[in-house]
Amino acid sequence: xxxxxxxxxxxxxxxxIKAVDSLDLRVPAGSVFGFLGxxxxxxxxxxxxxxxxxxxxxxxxxxNGLDLSSQRMAALHGVGAIVEKPTLYPNLTGRETLEIxxxxxxxxxxxxxxxxxxxxxxxxxxxxxxxxxxxxxxxxALARALIGAPRLLILDEPTNGLDPAGIVQMRELIRxxxxxxxxTVMLSSHLLSEIEQTADHCALxxxxxxxxxxxxxxxxxxxxxLVRIESDRPEEAAQLLAEHALAALVVDGKLQIQGAxxxxxxAQLLRLLVEAGFAVSGLSQERPSLESIFLKLTASPGQAxxxxxxxxxxx
Amino acid sequence: MKLARLLHAESIKLxxxxxxxxxxxVPVMMLIMLTMMLVSDKSAGDWPRFVMTGSAIWAFFLLPxxxxxxxxxxxxxxxxxxxxxxxxxxxxxxxxxxxxxAIIALGVMALISALIWVAIILSGLLGGAIVPAQALxxxxxxxxLAALLAKMxxxxxxxxxxxxxxxxxxxxxxxPVVVGIGGTFVAVVATSAKIGIYFPWLLPTNVLAxxxxxxxxxxxxxxxxxxxxxxxxxxxxxxxxxx
Numbered sequence: 001x002x003x004x005x006x007x008x009x010x011x012x013x014x015x016x017i018k019a020v021d022s023l024d025l026r027v028p029a030g031s032v033f034g035f036l037g038x039x040x041x042x043x044x045x046x047x048x049x050x051x052x053x054x055x056x057x058x059x060x061x062x063x064n065g066l067d068l069s070s071q072r073m074a075a076l077h078g079v080g081a082i083v084e085k086p087t088l089y090p091n092l093t094g095r096e097t098l099e100i101x102x103x104x105x106x107x108x109x110x111x112x113x114x115x116x117x118x119x120x121x122x123x124x125x126x127x128x129x130x131x132x133x134x135x136x137x138x139x140x141a142l143a144r145a146l147i148g149a150p151r152l153l154i155l156d157e158p159t160n161g162l163d164p165a166g167i168v169q170m171r172e173l174i175r176x177x178x179x180x181x182x183x184t185v186m187l188s189s190h191l192l193s194e195i196e197q198t199a200d201h202c203a204l205x206x207x208x209x210x211x212x213x214x215x216x217x218x219x220x221x222x223x224x225x226l227v228r229i230e231s232d233r234p235e236e237a238a239q240l241l242a243e244h245a246l247a248a249l250v251v252d253g254k255l256q257i258q259g260a261x262x263x264x265x266x267a268q269l270l271r272l273l274v275e276a277g278f279a280v281s282g283l284s285q286e287r288p289s290l291e292s293i294f295l296k297l298t299a300s301p302g303q304a305x306x307x308x309x310x311x312x313x314x315x
Numbered sequence: 316m317k318l319a320r321l322l323h324a325e326s327i328k329l330x331x332x333x334x335x336x337x338x339x340x341v342p343v344m345m346l347i348m349l350t351m352m353l354v355s356d357k358s359a360g361d362w363p364r365f366v367m368t369g370s371a372i373w374a375f376f377l378l379p380x381x382x383x384x385x386x387x388x389x390x391x392x393x394x395x396x397x398x399x400x401x402x403x404x405x406x407x408x409x410x411x412x413x414x415x416x417a418i419i420a421l422g423v424m425a426l427i428s429a430l431i432w433v434a435i436i437l438s439g440l441l442g443g444a445i446v447p448a449q450a451l452x453x454x455x456x457x458x459x460l461a462a463l464l465a466k467m468x469x470x471x472x473x474x475x476x477x478x479x480x481x482x483x484x485x486x487x488x489x490x491p492v493v494v495g496i497g498g499t500f501v502a503v504v505a506t507s508a509k510i511g512i513y514f515p516w517l518l519p520t521n522v523l524a525x526x527x528x529x530x531x532x533x534x535x536x537x538x539x540x541x542x543x544x545x546x547x548x549x550x551x552x553x554x555x556x557x558x
Contacts, residue, residue, distance in 0.1 A: 051404035054556040076406040083404070087395030091331040100324045104405055128331065144401070 002029045002065070004152045004184035005050060010059035011208075012045050019045040021208040023059070027186050027201070029151075030178050034195030034202035034216070035188040036294065042208035043188040044084065047156050050186075051081055064151050080145035080183075081154040085161060086137060090130035094121050094140050097129060098147055105148035115143040119173065135166030142173060146181070153177060155187040159194055171198050192294045204297055211297050222293055227266070229255040229273070230282035237278050244272060260285065317407055321415035329419075334388050338423060341381050342430035345373065346438045353442030353449055361453030362439065366460040367523065369435035373428075374467045374519035376499060381427055382475045383495025386420055390482035390491070403557050410553030413483065417545050420479055424471065428464045435460060467519040470534050472541025474498070474515050480548040484555075 005027035012020040020042040027033040037043050048054045050061055052072050061068040066075035088097055098112040116122045119139035129137060138158065145153055158174065159167045175198055177183045189195050195202055196216065203213040212219060229248075231237045234255050238248040241255070246269070248255045261269065266283060273280050329335065349369050353360075360368075393399050403409055436457060443450030477498075482491035498516040505511035512521055512529060513536070521533030 048400070048557070051400070053400055053403055073406045073408070076404060079404070081401065081404050082397075083400035084397035086401065087398045089328055089392065089398075092328065096327055096330065100327050103320055103324050103327075104407070106320070141401075 003027055003062070004029045004031075004064055005033075005154075005186060006062040007046075007050075008060045008062075010046065010049060010061060011057045012042075012049060012054065013057045018208050020049070020056075020205075023205070023208070023210050024213075025203060025210070026213065027152075027184060029064075029184050030182065031184055031201045032175065032178060032199045033184070033186045034199030035186055035205070036192060036195050036202055037188075037190065037205040039190050041190075041205045043190075043205065044156055045208075046205070047081075047083060047154055047188060050154060051079070051083065052076060053083070077148070078151040079154065080148055080150035080152070081156075082138075082141045082145050082158055083154075083156045085157075086141035086144075088129045088137055088140060088144075091128060093126050093128050094132070094136075095125040097140060098144055101144045101147035107147060107149075111147060115146055118146075119143045120169070133166075135162050135169065138162060138166065138170060139173070142170070146177075146183075149181065150183060153183050153185045155185065157189055158187055159189070159191075167194075174198055204294065206297070219293065224258060225260040225285055225287045227257040227259075227261050227269075227283065227285050229257075229269075229280060231255060231273060232279045237273055237276075240273070240276055240278075241269075317411060318415060318418075321407065321412060322418060325415050325419045328392055329423075332388065332392065334385060334423060337381065337384055337388065338427055338430065341377055341427055342434035345369065345377060345431055346434040346441070348372070349435060349438035350441045350445070353438060353451075354446045356449060360449075360451055362451045362456040363453055363459060365439050365451050366435060366456040366463070369431075369438070370460060370463045370467065371520065371523055373431050373435075373464070374471075374522065375502070377431075378424075378428075378467060378471050378519050379474050379495060379499045379502070379516045382420075382424060382471060382478050383492060383499070385423055385427075386475065386478040386482040387488055387491045387495075389416060389420055389423075389479075391488055394486045394488075399557050408553065410549045413549040413552045414546075416483070417476075417479055417549055420475055421472065424475060425468055428468045432457075432460055432464055463522065466522045466530075466534050470518040470522050470537030473518060473537045473544065474541070476541040476544035476548060477515055479545065480552075483548070483552055 003026050005025055007023050007025040010020060010023040010025070011018065023046060025046070035043055035046070045054070049056050050063065050068070052068055063075040064078045068075045094116065095112060098115060099109055102109050102111055116125050119142055121136060121140055121143065124132065124136060129140065132140065142158070145155070155174065159170050162170060171194070174185055174187060177185050187195075187198065200216055201214065202216050202219060204211045229237070234250045234253060237255055238250055241248045246257060248257045250256070266285070270280060270283060353365070393402055402412060405412070439451050478491055478495055481494055485491065502514060502516040502520070505514045505517055506520070511517050512532065515537070518533045518537035522530050524530040524533065
């Protein structure tokens with residue numbers, strides 16, 4: 001597998017604070033790669049290092065197989081990016097904004113037109129950017145990032161601040177890029193739902209450390225089902241189940257069994273409890289949402305252990 | 316050529332910007348001021364003296380203030396959130412990106428200087444046309460004025476370099492403006508001081524010194540030290556982390 005982005009033990013300290021800590025990112029070429037983490041997790045710092053805007057305290061960055069520190073210009077030549085909320089130049093028109101990109105990246109001015117068309121700004125191309133809505137600015141920034149026909153597109157929170165219609169538009173644009181231009185897209189977000197609807201691969205970071213990296217469905221697979229039983233005297237019921245080799249915990253007054261049970265197993269379980277005289281009022285089998293896994297992975301105290309487990313399993 | 320492409324891109328960024336207002340506004344201000352001075356003056360002057368007066372006003376006050384406003388406005392184009400990030404992640408050496416901006420700053424200062432030449436000459440002609448008794452006598456001093464303005468531009472490179480560095484390094488618009496205004500007003504006090512010949516904001520004025528050695532010293536120190544600081548500034552800015 002070839003990687004559009006590859007980092008090895010990438011780290012960045014700000015004084016005593018480790019903003020990014022030994023990050024080994026692997027962004028497969030041709031993928032839409034979601035870079036997830038809560039606010040302050042180190043996503044933007046990582047992206048700034050990937051673009052050569054700040055120097056790593058340690059570690060190596062490789063873009064499209066080229067080492068960023070020794071071949072900065074060649075490595076950045078195949079990269080387009082939107083970092084943070086793009087200001088653009090309010091005094092310039094949409095067309096002029098893209099023409100600047102075309103001049104700098106040695107593309108013909110005619111390359112501007114299909115991009116304006118792609119982002120739906122053909123009609124507004126002659127207006128100054130100061131009159132654009134945030135959604136239009138974001139789409140113009142995307143067109144500007146695409147002007148050099150990049151092999152890798154890095155987008156930092158591209159839907160931040162957009163209204164729902166703008167989010168849908170942006171999401172559809174991003175999703176279509178790999179098939180349309182063969183571009184690898186790496187997008188950061190603190191919203192799992194955003195990544196879920198756009199990406200096929202993802203990485204999760206928290207406190208500067210990588211805690212998961214793989215295909216998105218592997219993250220779904222981490223969602224271990226739970227069986228919850230509502231019964232009277234739950235502690236005694238748990239003891240009974242333990243005697244029958246079923247490990248059950250009592251959480252919030254309910255019995256909780258980790259893992260999936262088949263229909264006949266669930267029926268057998270119910271029969272066992274009812275025949276032992278327990279008043280069972282409910283049984284449900286649930287699969288935790290991706291959101292809850294994300295929260296668990298990024299916020300639980302045993303994060304380091306989980307990180308080791310997840311990284312090990314996904315390798 | 317990378318620098319040519321950067322300069323082309325930078326020149327497009329100036330479209331409809333406040334910098335254009337500055338380019339036009341400063342010479343217009345000079346035109347109005349000198350014309351009013353000429354028509355209200357009781358004694359008719361001659362072209363060489365008038366040219367000296369006009370260029371002194373430019374060197375002493377308007378040149379440093381223009382350098383301050385220009386570099387601050389130029390930097391503000393990129394100081395918005397995320398703007399520097401998209402510029403500095405381009406496949407160009409970072410120092411060259413800053414160098415292109417520095418060249419644009421010097422180029423715009425040269426353009427304003429050229430328009431100041433037009434403004435001074437025009438005000439001399441206009442004053443004479445409004446009040447014929449005040450028409451300037453003596454030989455037309457266009458060549459003398461052009462030479463003076465060119466020397467002032469060279470001596471002013473140091474002020475441009477200082478203002479450019481502060482404006483590019485500090486996102487806050489107030490910082491370079493305070494330094495620029497401060498420098499210009501301190502220069503008023505420093506004129507009478509011995510050390511005044513070394514004060515960067517006074518170097519363009521010192522080009523007018525009656526002592527040729529002092530004038531040459533101002534010209535050379537402003538141009539050479541200014542160029543050196545500009546180059547060092549571009550390298551330093553290019554090496555900084557863009558946080």
